Amino acid sequence: MRISTKAKYILYILVLHVILVFLVYKILFQDKLLFIGSEVFLLFSTIVSIQIYRNFMQPIKFVRSGIEAIKDKDFSIKFVPTGKGEVDTLIEVYNLMIDQLREERTKLHEQHFFLEKLIEASPISIVILDFDDRISGLNIKAREQFKCDLSELEGKRLAETEHSLLTELENMLDGESRVVKTNGIVTFKVQRSHFMDQGFRRSFLMIEELTNEILESEKNAYGKVIRMMAHEVNNTLGATDSILQTTTQLLSDDSFSDLREALQVASERNRRLTRFMRNFADVVRLPVPSRESTDLKKLMKDVAVFMESAASQSGIHIETDLPETDVFKMIDTGQIEQVLVNVIKNAIEACEKDGRIILGLTHGEILVRNNGKPISPETGVKLFNPFFSTKSDGQGIGLTLTREILLNHGFDFSLETDPDGWTVFRIGLTR
Known part of the structure; x- marks a missing residue:
């Protein structure tokens, strides 16, 4: 069983004074005046020892109170100087440490609050994973995209969810970027990265939908090509068909029947090609819905x-x-x-x-x-x-x-x- 310093000190003082009392009694018992004086001195020594003990314990009490406050994460407690040099030095150091801790804690809370607001307001879906790569957080955009609350996905691995996009991202590595297309139309850009939390890595996914931008780019590209093709082809087919029809009328003699039939086939082919181009042009000229x-x-x-x-x-x-x-x-x-x-x-x-x-x-x-x-x-x-x-x-x-x-x-x-x-x-x- 280990004895504390406090117990050792008390035991030492107690034993010392018992021995002194015994020695005084043995040596000075015959000289009453000197014996009484020695006993008064020993009493005074005991009082001084008690006071020294209290002074010795006061910094320990301050330290213990401070430790309890820090354990409770209460950084508002500060100590008032006592007028005693050693204790006041300890109090000054403690108060300075508490001020710095409170300032750092306030700064961290403000940064954490700002980061939470930034994540929630982000137009990009953000999925936060825990230390075991299980889902631990979703921002508003992610909840809207996956049409569910955090409680439905929390604690699940990506492969354990019922969302095809998340399942496909299970094997992504930190720092990897990927473009993913679902159901043949919706396109996402996905970036996986990490941050440090309590000294350990945690990953998160940023999922940005690119569908509208890609579709608009595609439409502008093929729309320009179709309009150019339609203009050139229709102009050519119109003039060609006019020549074919005129030639057919001029070859009215029965001896040209085979040639007229060939011209009719060519004319019909022109009309089919015109309809073909019109179908492409309809996609570009699609009107706004009249609801x-x-x-x-x-x-x-x-x-x-x-x-x-x-x-x-x-x-x-x-x-x-x-x-x-x-x-x-x-x-x-x-x-x-x-x-x-x-x-x-x-x-x-x-x-x-x-x-x-x-x-x-x-x-x-x-x-x-x-x-x-x-x-x-x-x-x-x-x-x-x-x-x-x-x-x-x-x-x-x-x-x-x-x-x-x-x-x-x-x-x-x-x-x-x-x-x-x-x-x-x-x-x-x-x-």
Whole structure:
């Protein structure tokens, strides 16, 4: 058992004075006056020893009180000088240390508060990870992007979430930057970095959506090319067709019948090429949506009836899964109808004989499902690239036009094959 310095000091003083009392008694007991004087001296010595002990313990009490205050993170406690040199020096050092700690703590709190406000106000999604690379924080933009609160993702690894974007970022390293495209249309720039917390590294992800900038850049690029092509091709085709028609009329003699037929074929080819260029130009000249309150339930019924004939010719069955109540939304009826026609047409082409296409509707989204050929991940990320087509003779205009219409309406959309094998075109109606 270890004895404290305090106990040693008391024991030492006690033993010393007991021995002195005993010696005085033995040596000076016969001389009463000297004996009494010695006892008074020993009493005075005891009082002085007690006072020295108190003076010795006072700095320790100050230190102990200061330590308790620091443990409680209370930096408002300061000591008043006592007039005793050694103690006052200790008090001065302690008060100076407390002032510095309080100033540093205030500065850290202000910086931490500023950083929190900066993160929350950031237009970029920020996902903060803990020491074990589990999600510990989301700013407002990230909560809006992933449509969930922190409580739903907190404590999960990126691969354990149900968000395809976060899952894809699981293997990113600190300092790495990556461009990620989801559902073939939404594009993100992701940067992973780290900061030091209590001496240990913690990582965070900055996720910036580039979709609008990229789409606008793409549209400006292909719009300029299409307008130039349309101008040159239409001018050439117009003059060429006029010459062909005039020549056909001049060759009215029966002996030129074969030549007239060839000229008619060339003229028809000119007209098809004109229609081809007009289709491209329609994407660029797409007007701003003229919105009106439209019953989507009735619109989808009408489109299903309209496309039934084309589906039947390929042996495909079109079904509807619509709600009992009407669903009204502010849309450009003609443009959304064109979107549905394009999507169903693609679904018909993807299905084999006896395939099924199901048109679904809720108050939050439109679904066009088919059990045709699934879409591979490699194809999925390219589907909404301008004029991309999986068909050898395809122009890729249908999905490009669909993309522009839905973006102009502000609707979210995606086209992908679900785990059950059904390919689903989703149109979100929540905006």
